[in-house]
Amino acid sequence: MSEEIIKNIIVRENEDYIINMGPQHPSTHGVLRLEVCLQGETVKYIIPHIGYIHRGIEKMCEAITYQQIIHLTDRMDYLSAHMNNEAVCLCVENALQVEVPERVKYIRTILDELNRLASHQLWWSAFGMDLGALTTFFYGLRDREMILDIFEESFGSRLLHSFNAPGGLMHDVHPNFQKGIKDFITYFRKKLPEYDQLLTGNVIFQQRAKGIGIMSREKAIAYGVTGPSGRGSGFSCDLRKYAPYSAYDKVQFNEILYTEGDTLARYKVRMDEMWESMNIIEQLVDNIPEGDYTAKMKPIIKLPAGEYFQRVETARGELAVYIVSDGNKTPYRMKFRSPNFSNLFVMNELAAGGKIADLIAISGSLDLVIPDIDR
Amino acid sequence: MNMIFNYIREIFRAISSLWAGMRITGKYFVSPGQIVTQKYPENRATLKMQERFKGEIIMPHDENNQHRCTGCGICEMNCPNGSIEILTNRVPNADGKTERIIDKHIYHLSMCTFCGLCVKTCPSDALAFGQEFEHAVFDRKKLTKVLNQPGSSLKKEAKQ
DSSP states (O other): HHHHHHHHHHOOOOOOOEEOSSOGGGSSSSSSSSEEEEETTTTEHHHHHHOOTOOOOOHHHHOOOOOHHHHTHHHHHHHHHHHHHHHHHHHHHHHHHOOOOOOHHHHHHHHHHHHHHHHHHHHHHHHHHTTTTTHHHHHHHHHHHHHHHHHHHSSSSSSSSOOETTTHHHHHHHHHHHHHOOOOOOHHHHHHHHHIIIIOOOOOHHHHTTTOOOOOHHHHHHHHHHHHHHHEEEEEOOOOHSSSOOGGSOOOOOOOOOOOOOOHEEEEHHHHHHHHHHHHHHHHTTOOEEEEEOOOOOSSOOOOOOEEEEEEEEETTTEEEEEESSSSSOEEEEEOOHHHHHHHHHHHHHHTSSBHHHHHHHHHTTTTHHHHHHH | OOHHHHHHHHHHHHHHHHHHHHHHHHHHHHHHSOOOOTTTTTTTTTTTOTTTOOOEEOOOOTSSEEOOOOOOHHHHHTTOOOOEEEEEEEETTTTEEEEEEEEEEEEEGGGGOOOOOHHHHHOOOOOOOEEOOOOOOOOOOEEEEHHHHHHHEOOOOGGG
């Protein structure tokens, strides 16, 4: 496999006809420039240019305390803000060997899945819009609004909720939390079949997605494509199953796998994951144990000198946090392995040889969040 | 013959899939049902944010113009972006000792990321989140606010 990748290294030629997609193209969901080489309407190769919203989050983390790092991780993959927060919190808790209360584990898992639902809803809306179906945007955001209301009621913010803190949560959830979630689940179970009727069965959508951008399982593993994009190629990589954290070991759910590897398979993985997320939430929401919302933590957290590692499954794949500590209250080095970075660089393999309209469908199906790539 | 049959069947399947989608949009067109959008500028008088909404940071004052901030500086230390600055004065009190009171609690709204650490860590509950969200101004200097009102003083019984 590695020889094949080396063979695919791009060599620019003088006669190449190059156009820039982005930095502000609507289908790139952020500030990403794709240097696209065309032969007529066929894509010869793509070179992604990243770094337009590089903020140096890893370097900034070296100057601030572990509690303060949490709010920066919100701003990487803003659609899975809760999972990003949780990754750092779990890493710090493992390093200190703090046992967090059961209540915290349950609430964290519920919020993970709610956040995943909200993220997939927005992805579905935007993916339909990329392919020219503007209607999906209104239906997706209508339902996402209900999740954001639950978030706003409990955390006070809708998108960037720094709600996790090392050792537990910032404060307890709102008394209406359980009722709001149950109302939402009953509502959304009725509305999700509408998504299928609107877009999945649509003949125009089928023809633009079926057999486009086929990624083999070997290619997914070689490029480190994780999350729903990898599972669409049959790469079984769900960390909730293989390395359970929080309360994922207490729930029953299926890992969604499709083996086709095309745009439609990646689409179907996300649509099925929405059903699975609702199953997980329903198993947990009635059984949230009473108790404290945080373990007892010192006001100044100092990790013992050493290296610490934690992985979580975000809505887009595997997020890993690596902390090197020298015993101070700030980390010596902090490294995030973000899922979108790996998912972006497989795009050349998928789109080369196809039409330029397929490039839009492929970049939409990979569900890229650009601030997570640049960090 | 089989090919022509398949071709016609594909056309009918395509039309039925388009019809399935159009039926949903048509259903919502004739029966709007629950209106999910808010008419924002018109409903400003009745608009109520959630009670935990993080709009801005405020320092609650009671009816005697007294607040609870002792000027300890923990919020300033915990803020990741340096959006809080505390200027203190040392004044002699009744016992003849010098006492620290806040002169100005400066809050830079333009730098705030609403992480909530200052409100959470304040030992005397002097800070809270306000519900105001219309922060647009023409001059960014207006985003630097002094949280303690002029002439305010420390609420003594708050110290326990």
